[in-house]
Amino acid sequence: MVVSGKGQAEANSEKLEIVRHSAAHVMAEAVQSIFPQAKFGIGPAIENGFYYDFDLPRSLTPDDLPLIEAKMNEIIASNVPFVRQEVTREEARQLFAAQPYKLELINEIADEKVSLYQQGSFIDLCRGPHVSSAGEIKAFKLVSIAGAYWRGDEYHPMLQRIYGVAFDTKEALAEYLEKLEEAAKRDHRKLGRDLDLFSIHEEAGPGLVHWHPKGAVIRYIIEGFWKDEHIKRGYDIVYTPHIAKLDLWKTSGHWEFYRDYLYSPMEVEEQEYIIKPMNCLGHILIYKTRLHSYRELPLRYAELGTVYRYERSGVLHGLSRVRGFTQDDAHIFCRFDQLEDEVVGVLDLARFMIDTFGFTNYQVLLSTRPEKYAGTIQVWEEATETLGRALTRIGLDYQIDPGEGVFYGPKIDIKFEDAQGRAWQGPTIQVDFNLPKRFNVTYIGEDNQEHLVVMIHRTVLGSMERFLASLTEHYGGAFPVWLAPLQVKIIPVADRHLYYARKLEAELKSEGMRAEVDTRSETVNHKIRQAQLDKIPYMLVVGDKEVASSTVSVRLRSGEQLASQPCDNFKEIVKSAIVNKVKELSL
């Protein structure tokens, strides 16, 4: 039996964190030497590196970074020791008399003693630990400057933050920077343009997505799959209008709570209407067109519903954060005693979707009661426990996100990571105690009395836009065959093979495959290169040999090449890849 405490890897990562934290202090010393008037915020280690926040007499520009780096290198070369000492809070206050942010921090420390770390001329309030001397920082680079509000509060002053990355060795640093460059190639905004999937136009407005034919094919396939799967799982597909009277949104509370996210009302025949920011109200109206017995619950209304929300200009991001998007939405109306089974059902569906589309990098979060909430604590606790039980039943590992629930109920979020490691919320399951009450959404129970339903808002993809972003980055644009906008590119060797190539194209198309002939009078090499850049799964090169023997020569986008084979054989291979939704090309 192994009795040792920490594993080697864990110890290494702790050491690296200390190095990164110390690098932040060294950077602060460098900044202090350049700007003696600098006021210091905080400077922690973060994933891959560190940052430090400064209040400086002028704005930093990227040109400042090499100067600060040079200074840091001097400090590191001098190998100054990091010295820890403890002083009383009062002594610390005197020491940091000219440092308002530090004073604020000192005042919040409960202990009578506070610890300080000093290297060279720079002394900082800090819990530590640190390296013993600056020379232990082996490889770092300053990467960017950003504004950051003091203590993350937008009503506090904005400080200047410098981000750096730091690693054990120069090689590890170079490897990391290389990885960043590779990640940029997977960025859905770049691939979206290169692969002709979508565009966003200044003329039309930021955050408004135009789906090109190739992006639209992917969406169309996903939507068809999504609808079929929902019908199989007991959902009913509905459609609701894109605008509705403002009064409806006043009743729901959205006008009061989410006004900042709503587009201004438009007047129609002296009535005010708004464009919908959510689909739920339409579904509620459908539900309420008649009385419902407890026997017919749960009812599940699903809609690929397009919504519009005003997002602040600084937060828009490709397809991941937009102002108009289509949610793969559904609302489940059920009894409280059905909640757990329903959540299990949704989680099972969400996981089925995640697996089918091949995602592996995601995290599951259970968000609990926030400070401002509707309903009673008891109901909240019951519902939160129910969500937790559902997660356990389905066997999903999850973390608690305390206080991050929506005011109307707890929720489960599934977040996908993008190419640069940023997390974006995809599937979400939210329990709602608020709307059923506000709209009096009820069923008639066994006791012949009216009871409020429990509503679940849920998506299993998130939105079509964000989902395409995630999908594109996950596959680096090389979509699985069933999703690939174009599945087969037919490449005739010379013009005399065009007839045969077109016949093949027609044959494949008639069986539902997406095939196209490259009819240009270009070299075979050129056409193959183009097909490779377009990341088309299969390329069929046809020349004299193939025409003579009625075969095709298959090249995969992996570069793998296969012997000539009968066309029927190839068709079966592609069909099976489509039907089985295979993630990797294999033959």
Add this chain to the structure above:
RNA sequence: GCCAGCGUAGCUCAGGGGUAGAGCAGCGGUUUCGUAAACCGCAGGUCGUGGGUUCAAAUCCCUCCGCUGGCUCCA
């Protein structure tokens, strides 16, 4: 929204007070080719917008719009 940076041809980018450039893509020819870029030619831009400084602005200054990276936010 806030801080910083950026905006030159469809794309990637050069030029930085004195007549707007390249490669790729596009178009027209020639070439008919066997698994990642044939050759020749042509065309393509109010240098994001509006204003200012100047004899002269893509270039310097300001406004706005958009994008990028952060921050805040994200029902």
